[in-house]
Amino acid sequence: MTKAQAQGADIPELRVRSVEAADLGQVIAIDAEVTGLEKTDYWYELFHRYGGGRTRQRLFLVAESGDVIQGFIIGEIRDWEFGSAPCGWVFGLSVRASSRLAGVGARMLEAVCDGFRRAGVNKVRTLLARDNSLVLSFFRSQGMMAAPFIPLEKDLD
Numbered sequence: 001m002t003k004a005q006a007q008g009a010d011i012p013e014l015r016v017r018s019v020e021a022a023d024l025g026q027v028i029a030i031d032a033e034v035t036g037l038e039k040t041d042y043w044y045e046l047f048h049r050y051g052g053g054r055t056r057q058r059l060f061l062v063a064e065s066g067d068v069i070q071g072f073i074i075g076e077i078r079d080w081e082f083g084s085a086p087c088g089w090v091f092g093l094s095v096r097a098s099s100r101l102a103g104v105g106a107r108m109l110e111a112v113c114d115g116f117r118r119a120g121v122n123k124v125r126t127l128l129a130r131d132n133s134l135v136l137s138f139f140r141s142q143g144m145m146a147a148p149f150i151p152l153e154k155d156l157d
């Protein structure tokens, strides 16, 4: 028995494709499940900027099985920012809680990396909360390592 079957996840015929407007209700629900916030305006704005495969630089993909959206991933190629050569950044990723540990996250990351490669970059980066060990375990399992950057911040009053 695979780990996914052990968890109860059975995800037939998974397909990773560009997000469509009709998917947004499910995307918003998956995000709300993880973050506890239903950010409808944010997601429509993000769809406008990243959705529909409008440019090779911006990718907003969903993993679909039947008519169920199992997860989403969002990434973008940033040119010469933070003093580095153009590279892909993944800045949003979530899988429906009931569908985890079935390879959905890995399939979506692979698809977004394929898109980055097709657009001509050979590096992918991400940023995550220091205490998010689940997301850290996932990215480490996909071969991602600590990068030579330090995030800085301060409060603006």
Ligand SMILES: CC(C)(COP(=O)(O)OP(=O)(O)OC[C@H]1O[C@@H](n2cnc3c(N)ncnc32)[C@H](O)[C@@H]1OP(=O)(O)O)[C@@H](O)C(=O)NCCC(=O)NCCS
Binding pocket: 003, 034, 091, 092, 093, 094, 095, 096, 099, 100, 101, 102, 103, 104, 105, 106, 107, 132, 134, 135, 137, 138, 139, 141
């Ligand atoms: C992180 C996340 C995307 C992983 O998705 P997933 O579909 O379950 O991941 P996969 O099944 O593709 O797992 C790939 C590998 O990641 C690692 N991994 C995934 N979940 C893990 C867990 N709970 N514990 C330890 N390692 C884990 C494993 O190495 C796994 O490989 P294996 O199954 O062969 O051991 C999913 O757990 C999620 O959406 N979490 C919430 C994300 C979040 O916090 N988003 C908001 C901030 S961006």
